[in-house]
Amino acid sequence: MAAELIDGKLLAQEMKAELKEQVSKLRDKGIIPGLGVILVGDNPASKSYVTSKEKACEKIGIFSDDTRLPEDVSEEDLLRHVERMNSDDNIHGILVQLPLPKHIDENRIINAINPHKDVDGFHPVSVGKMILGQDTFLPCTPHGCLKLLERYDVKTEGAEVVVIGRSNIVGKPVANLLMRKDKPGNSTVTVCHTRTRKEDLLAHTKNADIIIVASGFPNTLTSDMVKEDVVVIDVGINRVVDSSRERGYRLIGDADFESLKDKVRKITPVPGGVGPMTITMLLFNTVKSAQNTIK
Numbered sequence: 001m002a003a004e005l006i007d008g009k010l011l012a013q014e015m016k017a018e019l020k021e022q023v024s025k026l027r028d029k030g031i032i033p034g035l036g037v038i039l040v041g042d043n044p045a046s047k048s049y050v051t052s053k054e055k056a057c058e059k060i061g062i063f064s065d066d067t068r069l070p071e072d073v074s075e076e077d078l079l080r081h082v083e084r085m086n087s088d089d090n091i092h093g094i095l096v097q098l099p100l101p102k103h104i105d106e107n108r109i110i111n112a113i114n115p116h117k118d119v120d121g122f123h124p125v126s127v128g129k130m131i132l133g134q135d136t137f138l139p140c141t142p143h144g145c146l147k148l149l150e151r152y153d154v155k156t157e158g159a160e161v162v163v164i165g166r167s168n169i170v171g172k173p174v175a176n177l178l179m180r181k182d183k184p185g186n187s188t189v190t191v192c193h194t195r196t197r198k199e200d201l202l203a204h205t206k207n208a209d210i211i212i213v214a215s216g217f218p219n220t221l222t223s224d225m226v227k228e229d230v231v232v233i234d235v236g237i238n239r240v241v242d243s244s245r246e247r248g249y250r251l252i253g254d255a256d257f258e259s260l261k262d263k264v265r266k267i268t269p270v271p272g273g274v275g276p277m278t279i280t281m282l283l284f285n286t287v288k289s290a291q292n293t294i295k
Ligand SMILES: NC(=O)c1ccc[n+]([C@@H]2O[C@H](COP(=O)([O-])OP(=O)(O)OC[C@H]3O[C@@H](n4cnc5c(N)ncnc54)[C@H](OP(=O)(O)O)[C@@H]3O)[C@@H](O)[C@H]2O)c1
Pocket: 141, 164, 165, 166, 167, 168, 169, 170, 171, 192, 193, 194, 195, 196, 213, 214, 215, 216, 217, 220, 235, 236, 237, 238, 254, 274, 275, 276, 278, 279
């Protein structure tokens, strides 16, 4: 039987309509939510993410303060831009697009962002609060995964969840959020990575009720690795050459969608699954930050 598609584009549209109303209420009070965006260098994927994020802001009435810096910008100069945004009351959220060039210490930059404006949820204060279950900005991609599970009635309580990937921005936080004593949450979570023995990975995925794939490689999860009633959330975004497309490439996930879609219970497509939710949760955090200024 064909799987039900978990439509991130649709949920993102619904959430953006709600956020637009909240922005309008803030504007009535004289508060225009503002997102400070810093992009360093010419990485085409980063450029395209930043453009999509800024367009999404504009559509719901968030203003973005766009700063583009050359690849060879110094760490001190970059820090000065972060500091300027930290002290600008019109900026409620700060987004430094990652990855940064190798000569810049990413941790130093993230740590310099005022936690009250940390709408990416990467600052150690935000991460610590997330783990402790305190109110904070949740990281956008993991939060988007949770919203998808919730909207598509996927029961997480007591579920065996396997997360493939242990990065700071996806694997670790999504695993943490799903093991929280909260809703969604209360799952039994197993995290797999490149040091997980191949036979163990298979045993874990075959036993899973929910699999979150965030490995960075296509076909990390294939249909022979899962049971039939599993729910698959594919976080991956990979560009593969496609000469039939005008732009010369198409996007695929980290899971083998074609083979999985006829076996599993529910699955996110790529594109149109987790991607649109990541942007929406950034808007969500920026609106939340603007609302926090009147609390
Ligand atoms: N949809 C979105 O909005 C969004 C947002 C962020 C990222 N992404 C995408 O999500 C994917 C993951 O991103 P990331 O930043 O988390 O990547 P990352 O930092 O490269 O981490 C990948 C993780 O996957 C593990 N891994 C790699 N191959 C594996 C395999 N064959 N079996 C088991 N584990 C494996 C790695 O293990 P080790 O730790 O042992 O190396 C690592 O922990 C990428 O495709 C990225 O483009 C999408």
